[in-house]
Amino acid sequence: MQIHPRAREYPDSQFSRPIRDESELTAGVKIEPGKSYGFFTDTTRCIGCKACEVACKEWNALPADSVGLTGMSYDNTGGLSASTWRHVAFIEKIGHGGGRATEMAPYQSNWLMMSDVCKHCHNAPCLEACPTGALFKTEFDTVVVQQDVCNGCGYCVPACPFGVIDVNLDDGKAHKCTLCYDRLKGGFEPACAKSCPTDSIQFGELAELHRRAAERVQELHRLGVESAYLYGTPGAPGATGGLEYLNAFFLLTDAPEVYNLPRAPTRASNRVMPSLLSGLATMAGFAVAAVALFAGASRNGR
Template sequence: MGFFTDTSVCIGCKACEVACKEWNAVPADGLDLLGMSFDNTGQLDANSWRHVAFIEQTVPSAEGPETPGDIRWLMMSDVCKHCTHAACLDVCPTGSLLRTEFDTVIVQADICNGCGYCVSACPYGVIARREGDGRVWKCTLCYDRIGDGLRPACATACPTESIQYGPLDELRERAQARLEQLDRPEARLYGHDPDDGVGGQGAFFLLLDEPEVYGLPPAPVASTRDLPQMWKRAGLAALTMAAAVAVSFLGRRP
């Protein structure tokens, strides 16, 4: 199960942020407006499991660079990607991070030791430790709700159906159909490919510009993708050293 977020119909209302906080009892972020933006959260973190980005762009005028162009807003409700190959899972030493029966990734806060390994492992910068608490927190895709057959709080609250929830195979088909319907050269799907650097995202997006414009990495890669090969090489090196030591001791026999 997962999310498909169609940014072309997001109106920036932040209903998803509010619903997420209310249902999951996530602490408030305060009213710290960031510069001249309406964005008061800024990024995903331990207290923002959904983040609605406001991106203001000046569209070039057809009359030349001297003529002011139009202004357009890009809105995107960002969230944990619930990666197929989740680096956070690979590095967690306590088993606090867990893949559920819905193929989503959640944090079991009661056994999180706050080591922060997952924070640096995440290629999207999603996971963060909560100040004053020390443990990591992030989107659970409303595990308690979907287990009872309900939709996640954010998808339920979204008035334009920008956030859609369901089986990933169905969402990918729906997203491709929506992309074709838009027929806009700048539109693209992000995170839908199962063969990408994280094995496909459990939360993917239809964007109206380059991923970097939205603060997303253009080619995310699981930071632990080479771990099996590294452990294999380390094991072979250890065996080689052990064999060399054994040979050296045997060579000293009278």
């Protein structure tokens, strides 16, 4: 990545005030309301350093989870939760299927690493399920919970097809990645993307990220990583069932299930009308039966 010409205006190593439109210098994109922003997480570049997890916790003042070892790979986080909005998954390919791997694939040796995050779905099931309007689409086309509105009904939790959003039982509200809504408003790149040392997490305008991702897949195919594909772009796995596309999408090199991602998630609200209408039709049927029964009662009873 080239250094932005404006960077020369800030030669100091310490700043007394925020840099205007800092994201232009760090991510090469100016953040403006009304445009679509997202994350492109390129797992072939991930080195599993978990800087994104730490940066997210720091910026969003999220508490630590259980401090301990899971005993499964280097992943001691486990998964996304109300207080963990970035989660680095580690999948060791050695020993899978009973036998040891005898050769190394290009990139990442035999480790797959992926920094998981809220997908900020285009048709977000959590948002569609939220009865209070606490979940909303921001001016940056991201999905955020308004903490002062959420009443902790928890209906967004089973609505999410990715198991992302969760209710924190300590404060009784639903929480998930905000795609650093506060930082975007101030012209800053989200904390995880800014801290990522390998640019595995890239923040930007969605159209530009799609273009960059398609190019990266081609490049990887050329380099011999034929298994590379996108997850969450229009028409790809992860963007199925009416979700259309995910604002936070991924480049993967193995089956989605290996990363704990659903291959064909669905939009829960598509089931509202089928279930409601068949239920009401059932009740209408029983109403007619009851009319017949009781009208008969009045005639025979006399």
